[in-house]
Amino acid sequence: MFKRLSPPEATNEAVVTFRFDEQTVTARPGDTVAAALLTSGISICRSTPVSNAPRAPYCMMGVCFECLVEVDGNPNVQACQAEVRDGMHVHTQQGARRLTS
Amino acid sequence: MITHDLVILGTGPAGMAAATTALEHGITPVVIDEQPAAGGQIYRALERTPVLDRRILGEDYWSGESLIKGLKDPQIDYRPASTVWQLTRQREIGLLHDDKAEMICARHIILATGAMERPMPIAGWTLPGVMTAGSGQILLKSAGAVPQAPVVLAGCGPLLLLLATQYLRAGVEIAAILDTTPRDRYRAALKHVPGALRNVSTLLKGVGLLRELRRAGVRHIRGVSALRAEGSGQLERVLWKQQGDDNWQTLETPTLLLHQGVIPNTQITRAVDCHHEWDEQQLAWRPRLDEWLGTDIPGIAVAGDGGGIVGAKAAAMQGQLAGLGAALALGKLTLENSTERAQPIRKALARDTAIRPFLDVLYRPAKQWRLPDDDTLACRCEEVTGGEIRRMADMGCRGPNQTKSFTRCGMGPCQGRMCGITVSELLADANQQSVEETGYYRLRPPFKPITLGQLAKAAEEG
Numbered sequence: 001m002f003k004r005l006s007p008p009e010a011t012n013e014a015v016v017t018f019r020f021d022e023q024t025v026t027a028r029p030g031d032t033v034a035a036a037l038l039t040s041g042i043s044i045c046r047s048t049p050v051s052n053a054p055r056a057p058y059c060m061m062g063v064c065f066e067c068l069v070e071v072d073g074n075p076n077v078q079a080c081q082a083e084v085r086d087g088m089h090v091h092t093q094q095g096a097r098r099l100t101s
Numbered sequence: 102m103i104t105h106d107l108v109i110l111g112t113g114p115a116g117m118a119a120a121t122t123a124l125e126h127g128i129t130p131v132v133i134d135e136q137p138a139a140g141g142q143i144y145r146a147l148e149r150t151p152v153l154d155r156r157i158l159g160e161d162y163w164s165g166e167s168l169i170k171g172l173k174d175p176q177i178d179y180r181p182a183s184t185v186w187q188l189t190r191q192r193e194i195g196l197l198h199d200d201k202a203e204m205i206c207a208r209h210i211i212l213a214t215g216a217m218e219r220p221m222p223i224a225g226w227t228l229p230g231v232m233t234a235g236s237g238q239i240l241l242k243s244a245g246a247v248p249q250a251p252v253v254l255a256g257c258g259p260l261l262l263l264l265a266t267q268y269l270r271a272g273v274e275i276a277a278i279l280d281t282t283p284r285d286r287y288r289a290a291l292k293h294v295p296g297a298l299r300n301v302s303t304l305l306k307g308v309g310l311l312r313e314l315r316r317a318g319v320r321h322i323r324g325v326s327a328l329r330a331e332g333s334g335q336l337e338r339v340l341w342k343q344q345g346d347d348n349w350q351t352l353e354t355p356t357l358l359l360h361q362g363v364i365p366n367t368q369i370t371r372a373v374d375c376h377h378e379w380d381e382q383q384l385a386w387r388p389r390l391d392e393w394l395g396t397d398i399p400g401i402a403v404a405g406d407g408g409g410i411v412g413a414k415a416a417a418m419q420g421q422l423a424g425l426g427a428a429l430a431l432g433k434l435t436l437e438n439s440t441e442r443a444q445p446i447r448k449a450l451a452r453d454t455a456i457r458p459f460l461d462v463l464y465r466p467a468k469q470w471r472l473p474d475d476d477t478l479a480c481r482c483e484e485v486t487g488g489e490i491r492r493m494a495d496m497g498c499r500g501p502n503q504t505k506s507f508t509r510c511g512m513g514p515c516q517g518r519m520c521g522i523t524v525s526e527l528l529a530d531a532n533q534q535s536v537e538e539t540g541y542y543r544l545r546p547p548f549k550p551i552t553l554g555q556l557a558k559a560a561e562e563g
């Protein structure tokens with residue numbers, strides 16, 4: 001849905017790579033997880049607990065909580081507020097969350 | 102628990118200006134921000150944006166450079182990427198940074214938490230592919246990312262037009278701007294033009310944006326009175342009606358960016374329960390503030406858009422005022438001295454905000470953009486429709502806290518940030534009472550997700 005004006009590979013900067021479910025995603029250092037996903041053609045972060053409807057980042061500023069994902073085992077992380085890190089594991093969040101300790 | 106003289110939340114224009122003003126008067130503030138880099142939403146990612154062609158984002162964006170430089174003074178204890186999950190009336194602040202929670206205390210607090218976009222609950226607004234105009238701009242500033250296929254922008258207000266021109270300059274294809282400004286608004290706003298002329302540069306900037314869009318031949322459809330987003334599992338098309346025409350028109354697009362102005366982000370001021378009032382002109386809640394921008398809670402002030410929408414430049418001026426207010430409260434300035442220093446700022450502020458009545462009338466969102474249909478979701482998290490809220494009113498619910506317990510509306514992960522204003526307005530409308538009487542959600546910490554493990558760590562060290 002979104003593309004970069006200049007892709008991270010095209011610049012001299014180092015790139016960050018991380019896993020999203022079964023996929024490898026390339027990002028620019030300093031990107032948020034949400035921006036990295038949206039520019040990699042991934043548009044869905046989670047599904048709702050009520051009707052299982054797909055949801056995607058909506059506000060990109062931490063207000064709507066539509067971008068919740070699991071990062072390295074931590075659920076309910078706002079993808080638009082979390083910075084990408086090399087080697088991180090991001091997972092979609094399906095339906096209701098189990099309570100974890 | 103460590104007690105600091107001054108803690109400022111937010112590094113938008115208001116927070117940054119407050120910090121440097123306080124420092125000038127011998128206060129070394131702690132400045133907390135959720136974002137990894139300073140600037141707030143307006144000057145977002147200014148220091149590391151991949152958009153290097155300065156023309157694309159425009160000079161107003163780059164004017165934030167000096168504020169950010171001021172914040173970088175080594176005497177300022179600036180803490181980026183830190184989340185506030187708790188604030189008490191005793192000015193204790195719960196912070197979370199890198200998985201580590203802690204509590205600090207402040208003699209004086211300035212909340213500069215800014216604005217959020219007004220929710221625009223239309224049919225299909227939860228489909229992936231539908232986002233806010235602000236999110237489009239954040240993606241542009243911070244990641245240099247733009248819509249891949251022709252994008253549709255819908256709504257009204259300065260931000261929508263600014264984003265459209267920024268896209269235009271970046272070579273992004275715009276399928277259409279669906280302008281929801283009601284046609285009679287231009288006439289209504291006319292009587293506020295003389296006042297607005299006191300801030301002629303902002304007025305001219307708006308005119309310039311419109312001209313730039315027209316010259317480029319961007320399809321600008323005015324008088325849009327109904328709007329819906331459709332698609333299976335993902336946005337596929339946008340449908341709209343124009344005033345005076347009963348037929349739906351359609352555009353195929355994978356991206357729709359909505360905007361209906363901005364409103365104060367009152368999540369934290371609500372959570373500390375300071376007194377709020379309903380601003381009938383701006384159709385939004387705002388905390389009641391005194392002349393030094395203090396709330397009714399001793400030692401807690403609000404500067405910038407969080408206290409009522411004023412715009413970036415005025416927000417910085419309010420930051421200066423709040424900084425002087427802090428110096429006064431902390432005994433660094435006498436009342437006489439601070440009043441004297443505040444005078445030119447108050448004058449400049451009055452001149453800058455003279456454009457607000459004009460903008461507020463012109464872009465006042467019409468009812469259909471604020472009160473969702475019976476079948477449209479008001480609460481995105483718990484999927485509660487406008488119809489369910491109206492039914493709750495029929496059953497006797499007078500305020501949002503009642504509908505919350507019956508429908509879970511406002512109880513999802515966003516804690517009512519997205520549906521709060523909509524539910525207050527829906528109930529007020531259905532019950533034929535004022536929004537003020539209807540009230541707002543009662544909020545409780547934590548404001549942001551925090552695990553028991555993180556909390557326990559803070560308690561041990563507290």
Ligand code: FES
Nearest residue numbers: 058060064065080
């Ligand atoms: S996209 Fe709204 S909170 Fe992340």
